[in-house]
Amino acid sequence: MINIPYYWLNFISDNNLSNKSFEIPDDFDLSGLGADFKVFTCSDIDDxxxxxxxxINVVKSGYIAVACCLCGSGDPYFINVNDGESGKLYRVYHDDNSIDIVVNNYKDILRFSEPEN
Structure with a gap:
């Protein structure tokens, strides 16, 4: 079982983010691609x-999957435990394990939550 950092657990709990969708526009995403993702539940993070x-390849470097892509790319979103609280949100590409920074502080995603249906 993955040891999920307390600060991430508090962040998703305090803001009711499990299974919540976000869309970050291209001009705010540091990679320039934009991001459309759903935050994982704790069991999804572990899985x-x-x-x-x-x-499987990046966990040894401190990365923990925290969200799935809603665009169909299959590229999940990660935090890195080595960054600590308020660290970056990353996109890790499933086909070559290259890594992009999406935002410098994962808490910035709160600005881009999608309305509930």
Whole structure:
């Protein structure tokens, strides 16, 4: 089982973010691609990080999968425990394990939550 940092657990709990969708526009995404994702539940974090690529490859470097792509690319979103609280949100590409920074502080995603249906 993945040891999910307390600060991430508090962040998703305090803001009711499990299964919540976000859309970050291209001009705010540091990679320039834009991001459309859904935040994982705790069980999804463990499953995606432990059992699927690229999580299996990058967990040893401190990355933990925290969200799935809603665009169909299959490229999950990660935090890195080495960054600590208020660290970056990353996109890790499943086909080559390259990594982009999406935002410098994962808390910035709160500005881009999609309305509830």
């Amino acid at each position: 995606e990080t432990s059992n699927y690529y690229p999580g």
